[in-house]
Every structure is written in C-alpha cells, then in structure tokens.
Amino acid sequence: MTLSARANPDLLATLEDRGYRVTRPRREVVNLLGQKQEGFSAEEVCAELPGVGRATVYRSIKLLLEAGVVCKLMLPNGGQKYSLARGEHHHHTVCVMCGTVGEFRDSSVERVLRTIGADIPGKIVGHRMEFYITCQDCLDTS
Amino acid sequence: MTLSARANPDLLATLEDRGYRVTRPRREVVNLLGQKQEGFSAEEVCAELPGVGRATVYRSIKLLLEAGVVCKLMLPNGGQKYSLARGEHHHHTVCVMCGTVGEFRDSSVERVLRTIGADIPGKIVGHRMEFYITCQDCLDTS
DNA sequence: CAGAAACTGATACAGTGTATCATGACACTC
DNA sequence: GAGTGTCATGATACACTGTATCAGTTTCTG
Ligand SMILES: [Zn+2]
Ligand SMILES: [Zn+2]
Ligand SMILES: [Zn+2]
Ligand SMILES: [Zn+2]
Numbered sequence: 001m002t003l004s005a006r007a008n009p010d011l012l013a014t015l016e017d018r019g020y021r022v023t024r025p026r027r028e029v030v031n032l033l034g035q036k037q038e039g040f041s042a043e044e045v046c047a048e049l050p051g052v053g054r055a056t057v058y059r060s061i062k063l064l065l066e067a068g069v070v071c072k073l074m075l076p077n078g079g080q081k082y083s084l085a086r087g088e089h090h091h092h093t094v095c096v097m098c099g100t101v102g103e104f105r106d107s108s109v110e111r112v113l114r115t116i117g118a119d120i121p122g123k124i125v126g127h128r129m130e131f132y133i134t135c136q137d138c139l140d141t142s
Numbered sequence: 143m144t145l146s147a148r149a150n151p152d153l154l155a156t157l158e159d160r161g162y163r164v165t166r167p168r169r170e171v172v173n174l175l176g177q178k179q180e181g182f183s184a185e186e187v188c189a190e191l192p193g194v195g196r197a198t199v200y201r202s203i204k205l206l207l208e209a210g211v212v213c214k215l216m217l218p219n220g221g222q223k224y225s226l227a228r229g230e231h232h233h234h235t236v237c238v239m240c241g242t243v244g245e246f247r248d249s250s251v252e253r254v255l256r257t258i259g260a261d262i263p264g265k266i267v268g269h270r271m272e273f274y275i276t277c278q279d280c281l282d283t284s
Numbered sequence: 285c286a287g288a289a290a291c292t293g294a295t296a297c298a299g300t301g302t303a304t305c306a307t308g309a310c311a312c313t314c
Numbered sequence: 315g316a317g318t319g320t321c322a323t324g325a326t327a328c329a330c331t332g333t334a335t336c337a338g339t340t341t342c343t344g
Contacts, residue, residue: 289341
C-alpha cells in the first residue's frame with residue numbers, strides 16, 4: 001500500500017486544456033485549492049474567497065471534478081468534502097473526529113475489486129471506498 | 143462472493159428490543175420498509191405514507207440505521223438512499239441508470255481491507271464501499 | 285386509570301448544491 | 315489596440331435532504 005505524497009497537478013492548465021477560459025475567479029479558486037493539502041468543503045472555499053461568487057466556486061469545483069483532478073469524499077453523516085487528486089486512482093481515509101483527509105493506493109484492493117466486479121451482473125462503471133478513522137492526532141489528544 | 147437473498151429481520155422487534163415504543167407511525171414505516179426489496183429514499187417513504195409526518199419518517203429511518211438494520215448508500219452525485227440490511231456486513235451495488243440497489247458480501251475484500259487498515263495510522267472505525275454499475279436490465283433496454 | 289415519559293407532526297430552519305439571467309470578461313481576429 | 319462572439323460571473327431564487335422546536339398526543343407502567 002502507498003500512503004501518498006506527490007506534487008500537485010497544474011489545475012489551471014488542466015482547465016485550459018479542456019477548453020475552459022482562464023478567468024480571475026477560476027485562478028483564485030485554483031490557487032486556493034493548490035494550497036490545500038487536506039480535504040476541503042465547498043463552503044469553506046467560498047468563505048476564504050469573498051471575491052468569488054458562491055455559484056462560481058461550486059461550478060469550478062465541479063469542472064475540476066469532471067477533469068478528475070479533484071475527488072469527492074462522502075462522510076459517514078452524508079456530508080461531502082473534496083480533495084485534490086494527485087495522480088492515479090486512489091482512495092481516502094477521513095478522520096471522524098477532526099475531518100482530516102488521507103489518501104492511499106493499494107493494488108491488492110483493486111485486484112480484489114476487479115474479481116468481484118466480474119461476478120456482478122451488469123457493467124461496472126465505478127466504485128467508491130472510504131475508510132473512516134480516528135487519526136493519530138485525535139487519539140493522542142483524547 | 144455472495145449475492146444476497148435472505149429473510150428480513152423483524153424491524154419492529156428490533157426497535158422494541160432497543161427500548162423504543164411501538165407506535166402507529168413506526169409500525170407503518172417499518173411495514174413499508176419490510177416490503178421494499180430495493181433501495182429507497184426517505185422522501186419516497188414520506189410520499190408513500192401520507193399518514194405519517196415527514197419528521198417521523200426521517201426519525202424512524204435514523205433509529206433503524208443506528209440499530210444496524212438499515213444501511214445508508216451514497217450515490218455518485220452525492221445523493222443518499224437507504225436499504226434494508228439483511229444480516230451481516232455487506233456492501234452495495236447501485237445502478238446509475240435506474241437506481242436499483244444490489245447487495246453483496248465478499249470475505250476477500252474484508253480481508254484485504256483489514257490488511258490495509260493495519261497500515262493506516264490511527265484507529266479504523268468503519269469503511270464504506272459501493273460499486274456503481276449499469277445493471278443488466280438497463281443494458282438490455284438500451 | 286393516572287401520570288411520567290416518550291413520541292408525533294407542523295413548522296421553521298440549516299446545509300449543500302443547482303437554475304436563471306442580466307451583466308461583464310475573455311480570447312481571437314483584424 | 316479595438317471589435318465581437320462567446321463564455322463566465324454572480325446575485326438571487328430555488329431544490330433537496332435532513333434536523334430543531336415545541337405544543338399536543340400516545341404509550342407504557344404501576
Ligand atoms: Zn479503487
Ligand atoms: Zn483526527
Ligand atoms: Zn439499472
Ligand atoms: Zn466491508
């Protein structure tokens with residue numbers, strides 16, 4: 001298994017490559033996300049970018065999601081967070097105490113998932129997997 | 143892997159055992175859910191039970207969730223559905239076309255997940271996993 | 285049957301995301 | 315560098331799912 005740490009992709013270039021215009025609001029969103037090492041919520045981004053409309057923040061995140069450079073995480077309570085996708089297919093851990101997001105890759109999971117997928121009737125179009133944890137910091141603090 | 147098919151638990155008895163009162167609204171909710179073989183949304187239940195208040199429907203589903211006899215599913219778009227939990231730990235498939243929910247168990251996944259969990263710093267408190275599919279019916283129809 | 289405790293449901297609220305649409309900014313050509 | 319078509323913005327309103335409140339009702343226990 002790989003606990004990740006790798007360089008951020010150039011989010012702005014990703015948008016440009018996909019034919020979207022480079023605008024001030026998009027630059028601001030993308031710059032902010034580029035700093036964020038942990039997961040973030042859309043509202044959090046809105047709050048930190050008062051110069052960018054809420055709708056635009058949501059739209060930008062959606063574009064980045066579709067481009068595959070941002071991923072969406074589901075929390076146990078139904079909430080959602082986002083996280084930069086640095087590189088290849090991976091999955092996430094979320095601390096249920098503090099919300100910190102981690103990332104990991106594991107080829108054996110993917111292999112098992114492929115095996116299961118072969119037994120499921122119909123066509124697999126994707127999968128989701130998250131670990132809910134109490135992170136070391138939260139364990140230490142309590 | 144096991145593609146499931148098994149008897150429904152007695153939902154009402156589950157609530158009773160947990161010290162909750164047996165009331166008409168709860169009976170109605172529980173009876174309806176007992177029929178539902180596929181996933182369902184909370185609003186769908188509300189619509190089918192005009193004699194039960196919306197809040198009560200949500201509250202009842204929450205109690206059944208906590209009791210572990212109902213599970214929550216996350217859809218790719220962030221939506222949520224629920225499904226009866228017939229028996230032991232399992233995971234779900236959701237058709238992205240028609241929304242039909244399936245269920246499967248697989249011990250090798252769980253084994254791999256335990257292995258990964260051992261490498262993740264912190265304490266694992268749960269996990270989530272869903273397959274998104276296009277089901278056979280939807281494939282046939284298109 | 286009486287009383288305490290739990291439950292209900294109408295309503296209002298909260299959180300997250302989307303639709304609308306008039307206005308403004310971008311990129312490209314000349 | 316100005317002109318122009320198209321795309322993007324953001325204020326607002328809306329949609330959806332779930333929760334908080336609270337007066338009034340039902341259930342259970344004794
Ligand atoms: Zn995977
Ligand atoms: Zn933590
Ligand atoms: Zn289907
Ligand atoms: Zn599992």
